[in-house]
Amino acid sequence: MTFRRPDQDPTRPVYVISVAASILSVHPRTLRIYEEEGLVCPARTPTNIRLYSEQDVRRIMWIRHLTQNLGVNLAGVRILFELEERLGTRILERLYTEGTAAATTEERAEDAPATKAAASAAEV
16 A cells, blocks of 8 residues: 655645745736636635645646647647547657657757758868
């Protein structure tokens, strides 16, 4: 039987909106927009203060990656999250893996002409 410390539970809401925004390097308004769009649902205290968990922070990091690096709009992000939940597969991880693999391939392709030019110059 394994015991997990309560302070290490990734679903436990611990960050107020200003701290979560600071961790993610976003404006608190951005987090409110994500909540209004239904992309994240932070817990609320009895006094209605938003509390974000580690899981929420990771989800917001995915949202930021999809919107900033892959050009997906918020409606598209919502659809991807819904598909992932319905299918029970890791669509986002696959997109991330394919994206990093494509970026690596592009970097190699860009470096290849420079390497050939340098080799030609060295021969002369």
